[in-house]
Amino acid sequence: MFLVTVLFLNTAKTKQELDNTIFQTAGIAQKYNCSLRRLDYMQEQGLMSSVPLGLNLIPIKRALTTTSTAIFVPFTTQELFMAGESLYYGLNALSNNMIMVDRKKLKNPNGLILGTPGSGKSFSAKREITNAFFATQDDIIIGDPEGEYYPLVHALGGQVIHISASSHDYINPMDINMDYSDDDNPLGVKSDFILSLCELIMGARNGIEAEEKSVIDRCLPIVYQKYFEHPVPENMPVLGDLYQCLREQKEVQAQRIATALEIYVNGSLKVFNHRTNVELQNRIVCFDIKDLGKQLKKLGMLIVQDQVWNRVTVNRTACKSTRYFIDEFHLLLKEEQTAAYSVEIWKRFRKWGGIPTGITQNIKDLLSSREIENIFENSDFIYMLNQAAGDRQILAKQLNISPHQLSYVTNSGEGEGLIFYGNTIIPFKDKFDKSLRLYALMTTKLSDLEENRERGDNP
Ligand SMILES: Nc1ncnc2c1ncn2[C@@H]1O[C@H](COP(=O)(O)OP(=O)(O)OP(=O)(O)O)[C@@H](O)[C@H]1O
Ligand SMILES: [Mg+2]
DSSP states (O other), X not given: OEEEOOOOOOOOSSHHHHHHHHHHHHHHHHHTTOOOOOOTTOHHHHHHHHSTTSOOOOOOOEEEOHHHHHTTOOTTSOOOBOOSSOEEEEEETTTOOEEEEOGGGSSSOOEEEEOSTTSSHHHHHHHHHHHHHHHOOOEEXXXXXXXXXXXXXXXXXXXXXXXXXXXXXXXXXXXXXXXXXXXXXXXXXXXXXXXHHHHHHHOTTTOOOHHHHHHHXXXXXXXXXXXXXXXXXXXXOOHHHHHHHHHHSOSHHHHHHHHHXXXXXXXXXXXXXXXXXXXXXXXXXXXXXXXXXXXXXXXXXXXXXXXXXXXXXXXXXTTOOEEEEESSHHHHHHSHHHHHHHHHXXXXXXXXXXXXXXXXXXXXXXXXXXXXXXXXXXXXEEEEOOOOHHHHHHHHHHHTOOHHHHGGGSSOOTTEEEEEETTEEEEEEOOOOTTSHHHHHHOOOHHHHHHHHHTTOOO
8 A cells, every 4th residue: 555645836927827727627536536736835735745855745645556556657558768878769658768778789780661652761870970970980871863962961060972974083993902801712702793784784684604704703803903003092993894805805795794894894884984073971971873874873872772781891991980871771672683782781781890771661662572571571670651551561460560559650741650679669750850950961851941041051
């Protein structure tokens, strides 16, 4: 048995207002058959007992049994709050407490952000990027097919790389570093990448045959020989060197590949035949591939993924984590080569200190094949915003969410949903203050962007 005192504290600016709130409180209590008593001449004691000092100065008590007392205990919600290098992910929708988590403490830090268009996916990614930038030492890489991250990245002093047929920002698909692979031979993984690249260039339908693979594999050590002897940037090979080397081989297959490469070396699509001329060492790097034409988009995405791999391997040697955000993830999953690369990232990144986050609209994109499904199953962190009806059913089945929990992703507002952290599921909400400059840097709403422009505040 417990002796319990229940106190309600009413405050107001004027006497009139105070009378109103007291009246309202009494009305609510009345509805549940309780009557409230005013603490006349004991208001000070009442106040001191209401503030969290752990004192009860009020002698009025009621005897309650354990069950009746338990309903007053407010700690019945699950919370996610970690100390250390944790980041903010919104407020707990039930208790209004902050959700602070550190993805690095998960079994695997891989993450997904899912939600219908306009539900706030990119927005929450930008918020995480900003938090990670200030609260951690991690490097951040963004794959941005919509060209919407550059205001934020610029404001944080990061490097935006515009890759397009007419741009003068170049990245070299042949870039390699000595730590590129686990074993002593950095060429191992690199030749895998070059093979994927050639496969993509030659058209995926018939793929490339064993003979062609062998020819490419034979050329690579020759092409890289100079660089391995003197690893200085001027010796880094470009696609043109591979092309030359292929032309010098006598097999017809070599000629076939060389001809396919030609348009990327001398022809109209030669953006990728240059040495890297942008700063890839910046703490926050954004690859903007919005203006890459249809011909080059797949290739561009594959090359960006390879650059990320490059960076992650360098960072591992420096004991640094790398956060990789991939917006419009479904674009990557559509192509066989980039999808395979993404699956690889989800499987192996953790060991290299990588923290990948895929952002996509429909869960269906992630379930299109057994291989890709692995990405979904290997993600311990899921930030789920408003979901389309069809997707909700799939998710309920795949993730075992209750109908009640589903209600948090049904017609929810922007920045509201469910957060999955390991096996903890918590509903969250996040109302970002629209008057902040940071909001102006993160929004994609046309009306907001117009307002910024009018104020001359266009980032
Ligand atoms: N947490 C939030 N607080 C306030 N406003 C938000 C929040 N999240 C999103 N918004 C608003 O919603 C708009 C759209 O969000 P966002 O650009 O993230 O959509 P999206 O889910 O990435 O859509 P798409 O799939 O089309 O890329 C933002 O520009 C912003 O105005
Ligand atoms: Mg978006």
